[in-house]
Amino acid sequence: MRAVIVAIGVAFLISLFCTPIAIKVFTRLKAGQPIRAEGPAMHQGKKGTPTMGGVVFILATVIAYVAGHLALTTLPDAQIAQVEPTITALVLLGLMVFSGAVGFIDDFLKVRKRHSGGLNKRGKLAGQIIVGAVFGVVALYFPSTMYDVSGNRTNAETVGSTTLSFIRDIPALEIGKVASVIVIVLVVMAATNGVNLTDGLDGLATGASVMVLAAYGLIAFWQYRHWCADPNYTEAYCYTVRDPLEIALIAGAAAGACVGFLWWNTSPARIFMGDTGALGLGGLIAGMAMSTRTILLLPIIGALFVIITMSVVIQIISFRTTGKRVFRMSPLQHHFELAGWSEVNIVVRFWIIAGIGVAIALGLFYSEFLAAVS
Secondary structure, eight states: OHHHHHHHHHHHHHHHHHHHHHHHHHHHTTOBOOOOTTSOGGGGGGTTOBOOTHHHHHHHHHHHHHHHHHTOSOOTTOSSOOOSOOHHHHHHHHHHHHHHHHHHHHHHHHHHHTSSOOSOHHHHHHHHHHHHHHHHHHHHHOOOOEEOTTSOEEOOOOSSOSEEESSSEEEEEEOOHHHHHHHHHHHHHHHHHHHHHHTTSTTHHHHHHHHHHHHHHHHHHHHHHTBTTSTTSOTTTOBOOSOHHHHHHHHHHHHHHHHHHHHHHSSSOSSOOHHHHHHHHHHHHHHHHHHTTOGGGHHHHTHHHHHHHHHHHHHHHHHHHHSOOSSSSSSHHHHHHHTTOOHHHHHHHHHHHHHHHHHHHHHHHHHHHHHHHO
């Protein structure tokens, strides 16, 4: 727990105090956010606001992970020692950093062209597929080594699973490694695009991501406290996952970094996370679902991302099939802007929706544990 708290604190402080530096740097570099002409008219006032702020909280997360490990020299209250960096951390941080890199290329092209169209759809899609596939292979084909508190090697587990999972792996849904890599790619694509579509109002995606990451931090730490690698727990209610303390540490660090960034990103935003931050967060969230073996729980934890993504899908299908629009504008947050809601009201109410999704998911997770114990 100590390491997780250290990681959260370090990430928060780095993000809080380094974001103003990034604002000044990106302003000098004239890295302002281009605004779509077809977007809501009230957004034109945001033109020129520095973008690519996701660089700050991605770096803060990585640095905080290192700081957490420096605090992880002794764990007197721990069941399993996890002092060395693991493949789990490589996969999670790799998904965040390299998904963010795809977004950075998109942001850079937008800034360079002074136009809202950056990396084309095929290029962005290809980047997401490559990142998801590479780290999906690492997650499924390279088992990490686990040691108990006595230093003895225990059974090795891969970061990902060849079985579809809800709150745990579902034995009846064994799909094999190749299909599992495909599933991981699809989850990465869904999560990155979901967060990216949500990032349309000041602080909206950042605040929602804090809740989702905090939820995964709680899930991972609970799994660590009831880990199948510990002989004190029976197979009936322990969790077969890889390095749950690592997962909790990274989730906490990312959540803390986002809170620090939110100080400057809330309305009126002084900096935007850009596609750099949105895709980076989406990649990490996808990795959290994979590594905690809760892939089918992700749509509930990330309910707001799902709702906003579906609003875009519904709008496209309706317009192409009937020529009519269901919403005034998609994604959904812009529909309510055009309906007269203030930006702050939309953000706060959407945060409430995100919180409800997280609460329901955590309730399902804990109720399953109670059922297993009983």
